[in-house]
Amino acid sequence: xxxxxxxxxxxxxxxxxxxxxxxxxxxxxxxxxxxxxxxxxxxxxxxxxxxxxxxxxxxxxxxxxxxxxxxxxxxxxxxxxxxxxxxxxxxxxxxxxxxxxxxxxxxxxxxxxxxxxxxxxxxxxxxxxxxxxxxxxxxxxxxxxxxxxxxxxxxxxxxxxxxxxxxxxxxxxxxxxxxxxxxxxxxxxxxxxxxxxxxxxxxx
Amino acid sequence: xxxxxxxxxxxxxxxxxxxxxxxxxxxxxxxxxxxxxxxxxxxxxxxxxxxxxxxxxxxxxxxxxxxxxxxxxxxxxxxxxxxxxxxxxxxxxxxxxxxxxxxxxxxxxxxxxxxxxxxxxxxxxxxxxxxxxxxxxxxxxxxxxxxxxxxxxxxxxxxxxxxxxxxxxxxxxxxxxxxxxxxxxxxxxxxxxxxxxxxxxxxxxxxxxxxxxxxxxxxxxxxxxxxxxxxxxxxxxxxxxxxxxxxxxxxxxxxxxxxxxxxxxxxxxxxxxxxxxxxxxxxxxxxxxxxxxxxxxxxxxxxxxxxxxxxxxxxxxxxxxxxxxxxxxxxxxxxxxxxxxxxxxxxxxxxxxxxxxxxxxxxxxxxxxxxxxxxxxxxxxxxxxxxxxxxxxxxxxxxxxxxxxxxxxxxxxxxxxxxxxxxxxxxxxxxxxxxxxxxxxxxxxxxxxxxxxxxxxxxxxxxxxxxxxxxxxxxxxxxxxxxxxxxxxxxxxxxxxxxxxxxxxxxxxxxxxxxxxxxxxxxxxxxxxxxxxxxxxxxxxxxxxxxxxxxxxxxxxxxxxxxxxxxxxxxxxxxxxxxxxxxxxx
Numbered sequence: 039x040x041x042x043x044x045x046x047x048x049x050x051x052x053x054x055x056x057x058x059x060x061x062x063x064x065x066x067x068x069x070x071x072x073x074x075x076x077x078x079x080x081x082x083x084x085x086x087x088x089x090x091x092x093x094x095x096x097x098x099x100x101x102x103x104x105x106x107x108x109x110x111x112x113x114x115x116x117x118x119x120x121x122x123x124x125x126x127x128x129x130x131x132x133x134x135x136x137x138x139x140x141x142x143x144x145x146x147x148x149x150x151x152x153x154x155x156x157x158x159x160x161x162x163x164x165x166x167x168x169x170x171x172x173x174x175x176x177x178x179x180x181x182x183x184x185x186x187x188x189x190x191x192x193x194x195x196x197x198x199x200x201x202x203x204x205x206x207x208x209x210x211x212x213x214x215x216x217x218x219x220x221x222x223x224x225x226x227x228x229x230x231x232x233x234x235x236x237x238x239x240x241x242x
Numbered sequence: 243x244x245x246x247x248x249x250x251x252x253x254x255x256x257x258x259x260x261x262x263x264x265x266x267x268x269x270x271x272x273x274x275x276x277x278x279x280x281x282x283x284x285x286x287x288x289x290x291x292x293x294x295x296x297x298x299x300x301x302x303x304x305x306x307x308x309x310x311x312x313x314x315x316x317x318x319x320x321x322x323x324x325x326x327x328x329x330x331x332x333x334x335x336x337x338x339x340x341x342x343x344x345x346x347x348x349x350x351x352x353x354x355x356x357x358x359x360x361x362x363x364x365x366x367x368x369x370x371x372x373x374x375x376x377x378x379x380x381x382x383x384x385x386x387x388x389x390x391x392x393x394x395x396x397x398x399x400x401x402x403x404x405x406x407x408x409x410x411x412x413x414x415x416x417x418x419x420x421x422x423x424x425x426x427x428x429x430x431x432x433x434x435x436x437x438x439x440x441x442x443x444x445x446x447x448x449x450x451x452x453x454x455x456x457x458x459x460x461x462x463x464x465x466x467x468x469x470x471x472x473x474x475x476x477x478x479x480x481x482x483x484x485x486x487x488x489x490x491x492x493x494x495x496x497x498x499x500x501x502x503x504x505x506x507x508x509x510x511x512x513x514x515x516x517x518x519x520x521x522x523x524x525x526x527x528x529x530x531x532x533x534x535x536x537x538x539x540x541x542x543x544x545x546x547x548x549x550x551x552x553x554x555x556x557x558x559x560x561x562x563x564x565x566x567x568x569x570x571x572x573x574x575x576x577x578x579x580x581x582x583x584x585x586x587x588x589x590x591x592x593x594x595x596x597x598x599x600x601x602x603x604x605x606x607x608x609x610x611x612x613x614x615x616x617x618x619x620x621x622x623x624x625x626x627x628x629x630x631x632x633x634x635x636x637x638x639x640x641x642x643x644x645x646x647x648x649x650x651x652x653x654x655x656x657x658x659x660x661x662x663x664x665x666x667x668x669x670x671x672x673x674x675x676x677x678x679x680x681x682x683x684x685x686x687x688x689x690x691x692x693x694x695x696x697x698x699x700x701x702x703x704x705x706x707x708x709x710x711x712x713x714x715x716x717x718x719x720x721x722x723x724x725x726x727x728x729x730x731x732x733x734x735x736x737x738x739x740x741x742x743x744x745x746x747x748x749x750x751x752x753x754x755x756x757x758x759x760x761x762x763x764x765x766x767x768x769x770x771x772x773x774x775x776x777x778x779x780x781x782x783x784x785x786x787x788x789x790x791x792x793x794x795x796x797x798x799x800x801x802x803x804x805x806x807x808x809x810x811x812x813x814x815x816x817x818x819x820x821x822x823x824x825x826x827x828x
Contacts, residue, residue: 075484
């Protein structure tokens, strides 16, 4: 029988990438399509009714969001630092950078919550007080897109909290980096989506 | 249902000495085989429900002036003094389509067989992410409950058609359905999530967990088809989720993405829906093509004709599937120049489809045909798919489509590919892999009777619908009797309805066979069909973990009538032609 002939039991070569990482890449493909659906709709709706949109800065608070964008980008840097620290077995570094990433993710959410509150309570758009999801296509697309992005950040922050908790027990290290790498992939993706959203929603 | 699943899969796992609780073994199991069987029971249940809705529709169409029998058992909001209400008829149409697509056929093709076959045919112990796999099943339960319970809320179930065209679907005042529509959308978002989790698992497993020697071009065509299907699902479902969420917002929080009065675009919904919807069509047919290829090779005792061409045909159908969605929208007011592009890209699909059809015939040509039930259904698939594919070419060309758009011609076409195609292949697959799943054979005589009844009544139901469409009978119409151009089709409609009842009844013959064989069926050998792929080289049913020893693969998947083997007419994927098998009498 065939079994007798085979000494080696290594699986057929796949991508030479470990399974969780392949899984995350595959998952991110579907995330790309989800945001492509939202962003594509936004582009089509906006081209179809461009006078329903305000000038940059007219309704949305660009400076505050620019700061927020900067915070999110910095959190991607610290995420990389945390992964590098795990590879170098720098336990203090892992804890520090994971905590910073977690903190900046949470700050992003806090500032977004502040932004939403301000817009809903004091925003002004086409004569109505309060810029809400009901404020025409502008409000609807704004809150849908940034809201779903915020939800993704929230999930990321929860996972970062979990990763930080594990780092306190010293569980990350050169032998255990996969979780951080996969989480990092997700986090960078969320960051990248935000850069696109910031550009097309706030700046254009 | 839980106990049924437990009974059915009992033999599969009881043999294993595992210190797992009952709950972990049978209910919240992470074993891909148990999950597949859970999906099988769930989807067969929804197949029955979806069929029942169709029977009610058929009664209404054939005899609009007669009260339906036992009409009194339905609430007044559905059937008033024996007559099906028009609003309820809209719900029947909508929910028949939605249930069949989202809760019966798609999860049966993918949830059942991708789960069951991918690890077994690739020589893997389980899926890449077993826990995620478990979630993908359990997410379907609330989705199913939402769907079924939506019939009983105020306003009834969704009634804007399964395609949910806005603004009809977005404004509750137009259909009278508010909550039901929202429950539909919530259910579809959940199904989308389940499908994405599933796809993630299938793709990762195929990429990274193949047994040694199982190179890409040694994978069985079933796995190829399911792999490509998973990619389609992964990329198409999120777009539906995004669109569905926007539609849900239109209904609930007062946005106007798809409402023209608020600046929104109804046509955007159609684009988003069909950007998902057309790949969905191939999600529903590619796995069926995979099963058919497998069964035809086994039943013809020949290698599949043109294995690589088959693989590339699957890939090109999937690719083309993403750039043809506009052919559903020729009548939507879309730019006619765009229509021409979609016509051309659609006609291209005929090429890979024809490659597959001719290769199936080439496989059967001068084969040593074994006409067992799975083989009959596979041959039936090829014939019915050819008819459905040819009527598809009619619709692909804009001028013809304008004439037959939204008529029963379309209804005939969709059922030739979805019932004559997907469901025929699924019946074949159920009969074929039943012995592996449950360790017993289904009854062959009942199976053959089931096949012939299904084939005859299927054609009596759906073939005349082409004609009804040509004379202009409108799709989704509640009462066709009041139109001058539809005078004289009442008899045809009555024939269709009687045949539909017979078709539905033959489904119960299948159900009887299925459940009776669970306990009373003949004990199955490990490899009852003398097949070559890896799943048949395990015990029937396979144990927890699938393999005591990971198999090593030496050649392609369909080595039937191999010239180097004299003692039998097949060579398993983990057997070498130069090593005589111990079973042989040399």
